[in-house]
Structures are given as structure tokens and as C-alpha cells.
Amino acid sequence: xPPALLALAVSAxxxxxxxxxxxxxxxxxxxxxxxxxxxxxxxxxxxxVGQACGPALALLTLRxxxxxxxxxxxxxxxxxxxxxxxxxxxxxxxxxxxxTACTHTAFFGVASVVASRLVPTARRGAAIAxxxxxxxxxxxxxxxxxxxxxxxxxxRGAFVLVAVxxxxxxxxxxxxxxxxxxxxxxxxxxxxxxxxxxxxxFAGLRLWLALAATAVGFGGLFASFTxxxxxxxxxxxxxxxxxxxxxxxxxxxxVAGNWLAGRxxxxxxxxxxxxxxxALALTLALFTATVHHKGAAVATLFLLxxxxxxxxxxxxxxxxxxxxxxxxxxxxANTAAFGVGITLGSLLGAAVIxxxxxxxxxALPLTxxxxxxxxxxxxxxxxxxxxxGPRRPATAAPSTPG
Numbered sequence: 507x508p509p510a511l512l513a514l515a516v517s518a519x520x521x522x523x524x525x526x527x528x529x530x531x532x533x534x535x536x537x538x539x540x541x542x543x544x545x546x547x548x549x550x551x552x553x554x555v556g557q558a559c560g561p562a563l564a565l566l567t568l569r570x571x572x573x574x575x576x577x578x579x580x581x582x583x584x585x586x587x588x589x590x591x592x593x594x595x596x597x598x599x600x601x602x603x604x605x606t607a608c609t610h611t612a613f614f615g616v617a618s619v620v621a622s623r624l625v626p627t628a629r630r631g632a633a634i635a636x637x638x639x640x641x642x643x644x645x646x647x648x649x650x651x652x653x654x655x656x657x658x659x660x661x662r663g664a665f666v667l668v669a670v671x672x673x674x675x676x677x678x679x680x681x682x683x684x685x686x687x688x689x690x691x692x693x694x695x696x697x698x699x700x701x702x703x704x705x706x707x708f709a710g711l712r713l714w715l716a717l718a719a720t721a722v723g724f725g726g727l728f729a730s731f732t733x734x735x736x737x738x739x740x741x742x743x744x745x746x747x748x749x750x751x752x753x754x755x756x757x758x759x760x761v762a763g764n765w766l767a768g769r770x771x772x773x774x775x776x777x778x779x780x781x782x783x784x785a786l787a788l789t790l791a792l793f794t795a796t797v798h799h800k801g802a803a804v805a806t807l808f809l810l811x812x813x814x815x816x817x818x819x820x821x822x823x824x825x826x827x828x829x830x831x832x833x834x835x836x837x838x839a840n841t842a843a844f845g846v847g848i849t850l851g852s853l854l855g856a857a858v859i860x861x862x863x864x865x866x867x868x869a870l871p872l873t874x875x876x877x878x879x880x881x882x883x884x885x886x887x888x889x890x891x892x893x894x895g896p897r898r899p900a901t902a903a904p905s906t907p908g
Contacts, residue, residue, distance in 0.1 A: 508624045511633060513682040514617045515640035517580055517675030521610050522644025523652055524587055524668040525553060528603075530653030530753055531661045532735050533746070538661065539596040543736050544856045549603055550732045551852045556604040557845020560611020564838040567612065568704065572620050573683045579609045579616070580679060584672035591665035611845060614641075615838025618822055620683075635768020635819045642764040642815055646757030650750045657746070704835045713828045713836070715891035717843045720821045723783045723884020725847025727814040729855040729877035730790055732848075734807075737870045742803045755804055759811025767816035771823050776892050779820040783885035786813035790878035797871050818844075828891070847884075851877060 528535065528549045536546035567575050586606030593599035614637075621633040648671065656664035707713065730737075738744045738752055763782075770778040789809045796802035822840055829836040855873040862869030 510624055510682045510684060511621055511636050513675070513678035514576075514621055514637045515643075516678045517576070517613065517672075518617065518637050518640030519644045519648055520580075520640075520668060520671035520675045521583060521613055522641035523648030523671055524583075524590075524606065524665070525610065526645060526649050527652035527656070527664050527668060528553075528661075529732060530649060530735055530749055531656040531664060532733070533739075534656060534661050539599075541596060543733070544859050547732050547852055547856050548600060550728070551849055551856075552600040552603040553607040553610075554728075554845045554848035554852060556607025557611045558842050558849060559604075560608050560615070560842050560845065561835065561838050563608050563612045564615055564835050568835065572616055573679070573685060575616055576613065576620070576683065577676065577679050579613045580672060580676040582606075583609045583613070584669050584676060587665050587669040587672060591662045591669070607845065611838055611841045614841040615835070618826075618837040618841075622826070624684075629772070632768050632772060634822055635764055635771075638764050638768070638815075638818045638822075639761065641818065642757065642760040644757075645760045645811065645815070646754055649757060650754045653750050653753060657750075707829045707836055708839075710828070712891050712894040713825065715887055715894060716821075716825050716828050717839060719783075719884050719888035719891055720817075720825065720840055720843040721847035721850065721884075722887055723786070723847070723881050724814070724817055724821070724844055725849075725851035725854075726790060726877035726879070726881030726884065727786060727810065728848045728851030729858070729880060730793060730851075730874045731810070731814070732852040732855050733859065733870060733873055737797060737873070738803065741797050741870050742800055744800065752804065752807060756807045756811040759808035759813075760815040763812035763814070763816030764819060768819040771820040775820060775824055775827065779817070779824055780885065780888060780892070782813055782817045782820060783881060783888055786810075786817065787878045787881040787885060789813050790874050790881060793874040794871050794878075797874065851880060854880065 532543060532546050532549075535541075535549060536543050539546070567578075570578075583606060586602055586609065590599060590602040590606065593602055617637050618634050621637045624633060648668075652664040652667055655667045659666075734753075734756075735749050738749060739746060744752060767778060767782060789806060793803070793806045793810065796806045822837065825836060825840040854876050858872045858876050859869045862872045
């Protein structure tokens with residue numbers, strides 16, 4: 507694997523850390539800004555909405571050289587996290603989270619395409635998986651470390667730490683990323699993107715179904731995970747200090763799931779994606795019961811990470827296959843679909859908490875059941891996409907074979 511993939515992975519680590527760090531600090535945010543836990547969950551929702559709006563930034567920068575664009579995005583990302591650390595009001599914190607998230611979507615969309623063009627076509631799934639390994643490691647290391655920083659220095663300290671991670675990723679991109687776009691040894695170099703050609707890809711129903719499957723299927727995870735910290739403390743009975751290692755268990759599942767899914771996607775993309783959707787729905791339904799028992803809850807947390815984030819690489823590779831071209835805009839659109847899903851899932855979870863009953867041990871576990879139903883719906887949408895049109899593009903495509 508080229509060294510440039512390491513720079514992309516480090517940057518992905520920083521981006522992934524800021525995306526989820528608030529999940530381990532939800533109670534502290536609610537206390538500091540004097541809002542309910544359900545309302546504090548809007549910090550996740552605001553970030554997800556920014557992700558969903560990311561394609562607009564991708565369109566504005568469509569013809570910018572990819573190396574320069576990635577550097578610019580990480581510079582803005584780092585500044586955005588510093589602004590979050592300094593936000594004096596809850597409303598301004600939501601605004602800075604939204605703006606920072608716009609760079610998130612564009613980054614992963616462009617990084618996925620750049621990674622796929624640094625290796626031979628047969629290794630594209632593994633290359634994309636390596637980039638997303640940075641995102642997975644953000645949950646094993648970044649999220650627990652950020653939670654520790656928030657507990658030690660306040661939640662603002664967690665955002666300062668993320669800005670440091672962002673600066674490290676920025677330096678890595680400057681040093682390791684090739685100054686010119688490269689193509690796999692078995693594929694021709696891509697021409698400068700055309701806005702008309704990029705938008706023409708979205709004319710097909712199958713691509714929209716694939717994007718909808720990403721949003722709805724992955725979103726079910728966040729009906730639960732947005733509120734995992736209060737769930738584990740108020741329902742399962744863990745202490746606040748236990749949340750750090752519990753999130754590390756969840757993150758270990760993420761790394762394992764992403765690593766295995768990337769390799770499985772290179773061999774059988776559609777079956778791998780469908781199996782992970784089904785496994786995530788079943789695991790969420792199971793968590794409704796296991797959340798009341800400490801040992802079972804820990805095991806289920808690992809499975810949630812494994813199944814949920816195992817979907818990242820296969821869905822990204824599947825969308826690129828359906829598009830049939832090496833498109834940063836398509837990659838960005840799928841990353842935006844993740845944001846839409848997180849938005850819908852977090853709002854669904856908040857609604858369940860507010861209307862599920864006055865006691866946390868009654869309302870919080872129901873977010874898992876709602877998430878399971880949402881992911882099951884995503885599986886149905888994915889099945890429709892897979893059944894629509896040919897399984898393989900008529901021309902050589904940049905997608906993962908299988």
C-alpha cells in the first residue's frame with residue numbers, strides 16, 4: 507500500500523474523532539448548557555446535517571486538484587474544531603459543528619477516490635478500507651481519548667485535542683500525498699471532471715436507491731449510538747468512568763468489522779453488504795434486551811461496532827460500482843447519505859426518548875428497537891437497488907470486483 511494512504515488514514519482518524527467525540531460527553535454538554543440530554547443530542551444531529559450538505563462544497567470545488575482540495579479541507583476542519591472549543595453558547599456550538607461537518611463529507615468523498623486510484627483496481631476495496639480504518643481507529647483511540655480529555659479538561663478540551671489531530675493529518679497530506687493525480691497500473695488516468703458528466707450519473711434510479719439504502723440502513727445505528735453514554739450509565743448501570751473503556755470495546759468492533767468487510771467486499775460486494783445490513787438490524791434488536799445486563803451489553807457493543815461500521819467500505823464501493831465511474835462527487839454523495847442517516851437516526855432516537863416514558867430504563871432501550879426497524883428498511887431498499895439493472899456495469903468501472 508502506498509505511504510500516501512497513511513496520510514489519508516491519519517486525516518480520517520481526526521475527522522472520525524470529532525464526529526463521535528460528543529457521544530461520550532453528552533451529559534457534560536447537557537449540564538454545561540443547561541439543556542436536556544435529548545436536546546444535547548442535537549450536537550450529533552447538527553454535525554450530520556452538515557455532512558448531508560457536503561455535496562454542495564464538493565460541487566464548488568469540483569475542478570480543484572484533489573491534493574490541494576484535501577489540504578484545504580483539513581485546514582478548515584482544524585479551524586472548525588478550534589471554533590467549537592471556543593463556542594460560548596449552545597447555538598454557536600451547533601453552528602460550528604455544522605460548518606465543520608461540511609468538510610467531513612467532501613473529505614471522505616475525495617479521499618475514497620484518491621485512495622482507489624493509488625492502487626490496482628483489484629485492491630480498491632482494501633485501499634478504501636485502509637482510509638476508513640482511520641475512522642475506525644477514531645472510535646478505538648480517538649473517541650476514548652477525547653472522552654478522557656473531556657472528563658479531565660471539560661468538553662472544550664476534547665475539541666482542542668481533535669484540532670491537534672487535524673493538524674497532524676494536514677502535515678501528513680502535505681508530505682506524503684502525490685502532487686499529481688495517479689491512476690492504477692491497470693486503469694487509464696481520469697480526465698478533468700466535467701460538471702455535466704458528474705451530474706449525469708445521478709439520473710439512474712439504481713444509484714438513488716443505493717444512496718437511500720446507505721442513509722436508512724446506517725442511520726438505524728445512530729438511533730441507538732447517539733445516546734449510548736446515558737444508556738450505559740442510566741440503564742446498564744455502568745459508572746461515568748467506565749464509558750471510556752466501553753467505547754474502546756465498541757471501537758475494537760469497528761476496526762475488526764471494517765478490516766474484514768473491506769476484504770470480503772473485494773470478493774463478493776453485494777452479499778457482504780446485504781449480510782451486514784441484516785446483522786446490524788438483528789444486533790440492534792438484541793441490544794434492546796442485553797442493555798439491561800452488563801456482560802451482555804459489552805458483547806453487544808462490540809457487535810454493533812463490527813456490523814455498523816463494517817458497512818462503510820462495502821456501501822462506498824457499491825455506490826461507486828453503480829455509478830460506473832471514478833467520481834469524487836458520487837463518493838461525496840454517499841458520505842452525505844451517511845450524514846442524512848445519522849440525522850434521521852438521532853432525531854428518531856430523541857423522539858423515542860421524549861415519548862417512550864418518564865423513566866430512562868424504559869425509554870432509552872427503545873431507541874435500539876427503533877434503530878433495528880430503520881436498518882431493516884435500509885436492507886429492503888438495498889435489495890431493490892441490487893435487483894435494479896445489471897449487476898456489473900457494461901464498461902470498466904472503478905468499483906470493487908465481486
